[in-house]
Amino acid sequence: MSELEIDAIVFDVLGTLVDEPAGIRAGIRALDPSLDDPRIEQLSLLWQQHIAREQRRILDGGRPYLTSDVLDREVARLVADAAGIDEPTAVAALALSGRQLPPWPDTVAGLARLAERFPLIGLSNASRTALLGLNSHAGLRWHQALSAEDARTYKPDPAVYRLAVTASGRPAERLLMVATHAWDLRAAQGLGLRTAYVTRPVGDPPTSSDRFDLHADDLADLADQLDRA
Template sequence: MFEQVKALVFDVFGTVVDWREGVAREAGPFLARIGRNDIDAHGFADAWRARYQPAMEEIRSGRRGFTRLDLLHRENLEQVLRAHDIDPAGVGEAALDELNRAWHRLDPWPEAVAGLTRLKRRFIIAPLSNGNIALMTNMAKRAGIPWDAILGAEVAQAYKPDPQAYLRTAEVLGIRPAELCLVAAHNGDLKAARAAGLATAFVPRRTEHGPGQSSDLEPSEAWDVVARDFQDLAHRLGV
């Protein structure tokens, strides 16, 4: 299968970077500054992330035109604040914008950059993320993520798992879907990619949702490759 694969594209939030710890790291001081030490920073991160899929579903369903993730994150942040009886207007635009950019400053999993650097020797590597271009670029610059290109929802004008998110990415790269492989820690993402004709690689991130995570601990199907992490993936792909 992998003899024809020319490019690897990666889910980012959860697969390449640890969104929960990164958001909680910045939410904690923010909550302290506004006098809400009673709110758990990790719980706040979880609540913010819980609004991610519903916001994108408004776009996938056609009820809303394509809207970049930075704006969706900002709208979701204001909703989470209101759910905690915090008036966003009282926080201030600058503080809200700064916290919203926490998603631009997420840290990679420990082996991710080294593994991606190895994989880059043989394959084109790029994000296939629901994150927008500015978010992905800022994240990569800060963390040293060695992408060959920044691809994803804003380029495809479609949010995963819409088939167009996968198919337009292959089209942009000038390759057939079968020559493109999605690497992800989420079985649902891989299922949609396989249905669109892509190759698939599963790399579990068993603490993405914290120590009590119960989903995506193991592969749910016989994906083309299953690896422990990105270094193991590089080894399995002969890089």
């Protein structure tokens, strides 16, 4: 890789900075406190699979674009039905679980440290409204937060990454995309962004053929590497 010269950092949010599965599990547990852990895991997996499948259908043109808010309401109803719950207020609360995700232990301090040196841009598949709530709940610090809703598509569509390039006013190669999802980094790399993989328990690890600029254990490690770079 050529020398790493960065003007701004672009962060994936879901999974990279917040523990999405933990937040969804908490929402399901609140839906029905009598559910045991294995059943909660099953319903959480149902949630994740439905969202991934429907976003892929939208990307493939099999379904018109819908915001993450719509998909969350849809999957909340699906999960509630599977759990045998038919209480509209409880289902509505479950649909908001995606806005109440806990940050990883290093996230808040790591962002604060990186923000001392670089403009930080959040880039998420979450809708504008969901991203606002998520940022507030998790205490995320941004100079700008961008939603895929502005491109009316979802990552890994290149149009989403172009939002960050346009907002930064910098060449793509001067931006560092940080994510725990290798697929996310590959897509950003395809548009010319530099890339940093951060290890998380819920991530999509790189394969032997991936060539990312940085690999970090957490945001503190990422900041250390950028200091040295």
